Amino acid sequence: MSFALYKRGIKKPFTEVIKANIGDAQAMGQRPITFLRQVVALCTYPNLLDSPSFPEDAKNRARRILQGCGGNSLGSYSASQGINCIREDVASYIERRDGGVPADPDNIYLTTGASDGIATILKILVSGGGKSRTGVMIPIPQYPLYSAVISELDAIQVNYYLDEENCWALDVNELRRSLNEAKAYCNPKVLCIINPGNPTGQVQNRKCIEDVIHFAWEEKLFLLADEVYQDNVYSEGCQFHSFKKILYEMGPEYYNNVELASFHSTSKGYMGECGYRGGYMEVINLHPEIKGQLVKLLSVRLCPPVSGQAAMDIVVNPPIPGEESYSQFIKEKESVLNNLAKKAKLTEDMFNKVPGIHCNTLQGAMYAFPRIFIPSKAIEEAKAHKMAPDMFYCMKLLEETGICVVPGSGFGQREGSYHFRMTILPPVEKLKILLEKVKDFHINTTYSAH
Template sequence: MSSHVRTVRPNQMVALMERAAHIKKMLEQGEKKPYKDVIDVCWGDPHGAGMKPLTFVRQVLAACIYPQLLDGGNLPMDVKRRAQKLLRWCDGGSVGSYTNTGGILEIVENLAQFISQRDGVPAHPENIWIHPGSQTSLTQSILTLLLSSEATPKRGVLVPVPGHSTVPLSVAALGGVAAPYFLDEERGWELRADELRRALASARGVCRPVALYVINPGNPTGHVQSRKSMEEVIRFVAENNLFLLADEVYQGSVYDANSEFVSYKKRLYELGPPLAHTLELASFHSASKGLLGECGLRGGYVELLNMDPVVMPYVERLFHLIPSPPVTGQIALELMVEPPQPGDPSYPLYMHETEHTRRTLVDNVKRVLQVLNRLPAISCQPVRGGAFAFPRLHLTTKAIRKAKDAGMQPDMFYCTKLLEDTGVFVSPGCEYGQKEGTYHIRFCIMTPTDTMEELLRRLSAFHLKFMKDLS
């Protein structure tokens, strides 16, 4: 298979985004179409898709941004106390002040405590850095550290296909090579050790691989790795002297009763020394995903493990070049890892809202699988976690030819027609990489129930007509 990740040409995706925005504007201006609105599920943006923010999070944020609210009687006492504490951590008592480059010290310490409780393994604040989103942690810090445009041969990163499209683009921009390993769709998008070995051997023909990037739970695939799979990955990384990059931003979004999230750090320590004390690992998390869904606040962090002490001064120097993260994003991280506790005034409503959100997502997953797997020429593997469904389109020869005549990848052609005819805005599988000759679409499942039902109704009607017209 090819040693490079092939994705959709960026100008085509930009054109699709612009067309969706234009249709929205036309509808707002009263233009008549067969649908009343655009259902935008192209991105992993829960609030953009209609999910409501958590009351406790927004109350604390509001009080921090406008402290005069603390003088009134409309906020619960625990909200006031939390906001007052957070403001004490800010210079001048204001969220408008600068913070340390790596984040407010007290919040970093609380992140370390959260990780320690999650994994049963100590986490140290000096190894944790807050950035403006987890992708910034990955693409502007760790990849910059690992890659060099002047290296000969070029350095490479093994990346999952399908996988998040930002990483291959960032690797290429930094002068590296994104070398694909393919997830096994027929086995529920399983990550297989034999495929990693094949990918490594193939990559060595064009670059010197230095790192392996994994996404767990998967984006866009929705798979959740088993402990056995994680152990195979860890041993593969150790045997080949690679750096492990673990994208774990969807750790709070696991829907399958038989699946659980286990961090790579925890699994590494379960395997014991020498691996636990030698394998270099960077793990990423964010307030954008999961039940908070605060994408716009831009708060993410990276934890580094087993870094060479000789390298750490270079890491710190590089990280200090990244602007200090938004204070609101740091506050969102703090509230994510330290939510209301039993006995707090905000606890009952917080639990009600989070359980409602979790139940909505579980129900959405069930409905997506029920509806899509009953349609002809479409199939969807189980969605065990994450924010997306990634069904496969079994397109006809005529449909593929029609797409090529239009200068598009077949699934981009499908998405374009779906948007025009139904107002449903999803993204094509070719944006995330996929095996040659397979076609997919990706859409966010973090939506209200009624939105998901309407989406599935429109998608089903379109798909049946599309396949009939191009049979």
């Protein structure tokens, strides 16, 4: 095999590269939510506030955001923590989402996408050297932002494994095993949870979240809840529960003690505004000294992009029934989410018809992470190329079909098991073709390798 894709002038056996490697909805053709773009355009060029072609509710949102900006302009720095009225809207959103559990705008920090928030929180929590180096517990498979930031900060990555046989469930016994082993060589202080899961797509049930919170409370771990896929839940019987809500409902002993940071973003959900780099984090029970460090660290970077803050405002504060833009908004929202649910089911069903591929139910998020069984001959061939077998598989898939997916080794997986991550974002018709191609490729490759 020669990976001819990277050689110029050689004819490829496909007409188009399909990038199913990154959760980038609009790059895959998803249209922006009209209302969000109208509001951001009005904020950008306020002359449009006089234009009859923009609805009044969009204009009102834009005026409110601009009033929160220095000089009424998106071009001014905001406070490092973000624009006040947007943090208030975020707090109201959280209260609605969590059935009335109070949220304080003072605990909300707007961020440059969720990645920035996660990296910032980890930065202030990590300290020490030698055996007292900070351990950060992360799921395996994980979204590789975590391993990268942990490595940048010279902290210790502490793996806990999700249970593939049980639809990637999180088992507290596995958390305990992982923690106890880690205590021998570092100081585990942070427990990261991704719910709904990336790359694994599971949605945690209430009982599981309670168990995790109890464990964090018992072990005095800082909980970091990556909840950027909170609007992406597809399976019947599954429901998103925020860590904040469950923590509150477990009573004051938990709610007043467990330190929790939770993250959201403009990039996922049904808005899919990745390019705006908008996000927020809500941080509860942070030690005042650490909070001071956080504020200082944020102020060095001045502020998150203000147009991303405006976009975040619309994510948490979309049109409501009775407003002029509501009917178009709800049509657009439901179209995106219904499509994603359909594509999640389609992907799971197609993969599970292929001998040698097994795919858990895609309960949420926007990825499939199927297990692929690679015959030993192909494994040897990969080793001869000094490549991980799943990396070799994905390179060959790209080479032969033009489909770009990410090998499981990029996310971590149990030794001897192989996977890839694929987004379900391409339009339905294109996704069907893609899945057919993967099927043919898998069958041919694994056969020919025997």
